[in-house]
Amino acid sequence: MTKPSELPSLIGQEVGLSRWIEVDQARIDAFARITEDEQFIHVDPERAKATPFGGTIAHGFLTLSLASAMSYDAVAPLDGVVMAVNYGFDKLRFLAPVPAGSRVRGRFRLLSAEDKGGGRWLLKHELTVEIEGGDKPALIAEWLGMQMVKA
Numbered sequence: 001m002t003k004p005s006e007l008p009s010l011i012g013q014e015v016g017l018s019r020w021i022e023v024d025q026a027r028i029d030a031f032a033r034i035t036e037d038e039q040f041i042h043v044d045p046e047r048a049k050a051t052p053f054g055g056t057i058a059h060g061f062l063t064l065s066l067a068s069a070m071s072y073d074a075v076a077p078l079d080g081v082v083m084a085v086n087y088g089f090d091k092l093r094f095l096a097p098v099p100a101g102s103r104v105r106g107r108f109r110l111l112s113a114e115d116k117g118g119g120r121w122l123l124k125h126e127l128t129v130e131i132e133g134g135d136k137p138a139l140i141a142e143w144l145g146m147q148m149v150k151a
Helices: 004-010 025-035 060-065 067-074
Strands: 014-017 021-023 081-094 102-117 120-131 139-149
Touching: 004 102, 004 120, 014 067, 021 025, 025 060, 060 067, 060 081, 060 139, 067 102, 067 120, 067 139
Parallel strands: none
Antiparallel strands: 014 102, 021 102, 081 139, 102 120, 120 139
């Protein structure tokens, strides 16, 4: 747990690194079905071999959807937190495809912490999703989260 009084000293610092998460074809197929985005580049390994990617790749939104699990692994909640909610993104860029069978992890750096009053803290983290063995990250985002602590 992080005390709100500690937040100013953490701004600009890396505050967490998640475990590796496998993005296998079964996960990609399940995401495709649920989101109704069954483009062949995601779900047809034979056709995808003929593309510049050489095989199927994860949806960018699948990679992004893993951010919550990465955050639970890596970012300590504020001391006394009773609830946290996703507040959105200021910036988001998909930089490299995630090939089926890859592993990804999230690296978090605290960019800002704003006391909104009433025990509400708006935190902005830079999230970099790394691909194991990759030379570029899958994505970089500025992610906002609101944590409510006992006042």
